[in-house]
Amino acid sequence: MTGRSAPTGPLRTAAPTGSTGPAVVSANLLTDNPELYETQFPDPKHLAARFVADLVDRYATDDSRRLLDVGCGTGRDAGYLAGLGWSVIGIDVSDRMLAYARKRHPAVRFVAADMRGYELPGRVDVVSCLDSALLYCHTNADLTGFLARCHAHLVPGGLLIAEMRNGAYFLGGGGDLLDREHTRTVVWRGTPYTSHTLLRIDHSGQLLRRRRTWTWPGCSEPLVQTSAWRLLFPMELRHLLDGAGFDVAALFDTPGPRTDPPWHARAALGSGLAGDRLHLVARRRADDHPC
Secondary structure (H helix, E strand, O other), rough: OOOOOOOOOEEOOOOOOOOOOOOOOOOOOOOOOOHHHHHHEEEEEEHHHHHHHHHHHHHHHOOEEEEEOOOOOOHHHHHHHHHHHOEEEEEEEOHHHHHHHHOOOHHHHHEEOOOOOOOOOOOOOEEEEOOOOHHHHOOOOHHHHHHHHHHHEEEEEEEEEEEEOOOOHHHOOOOOOOOEEEEEEEEEEEEEEEEEEEEEEOOOOEEEEEEEEEEEOOOOEEEEEEEEEOOOHHHHHHHHHHHHOOOEEEEEEOOHHHOOOOOOOOOOOOOOOOOOOEEEEEEEEEOOOOO
């Protein structure tokens, strides 16, 4: 999911590909090729969308279901929620993702917009921001800008639901996820695509940096791409939300759509906040304005 232009650019570019090969037009092969994205990150049971729907059922104060999906990507979460009868808008910066989403989910309105400065008519009851899209806000100004936009677009009492990597986990050591290469191969359109991913901490910037190298048959040389996420401690996130006019209704590490065991509707929420994922439900305060 891409709420803003997150990757910092390829270190090397692939040779031009034929009509049967992947598109390589930006610094992110997966957003260039939405079908490959969904192959790399499948969600056949719609856990991410159901996670949002279940949390709204738990914490919403009324039955209104107008939702803005920030960093909507391929639109599959927005499309699923629209299928439940919700009124859904999705925003993203990737033209290719948005074109793919519009073809497959016509019930959703998709808009090209940056998460730090979007301006849409009307207000919604829920803003969702999944798959660490919030962490593409690398600076404090980015973060406060995004939260101010959420505040402006939510009705009083409306919910911000976010799912992201947990800064407390990664800045505390990161277990076996850091400083070792993780290799994965998926088959898309009959061709195997192999990714070699290395994560490291940039302490000065409080960033989790990723270096991903792609190879596939017919690729003349490896395609190397880099990106980064801002790492936030739970108490730091609480402080930012308070200043932006939000009360935290829930902050938990397990379960979620990317945890093991995964999310289910009656799940008890883990409060230890030591896991690698962080999940947030925040409520916009009534008659309050961000600092």
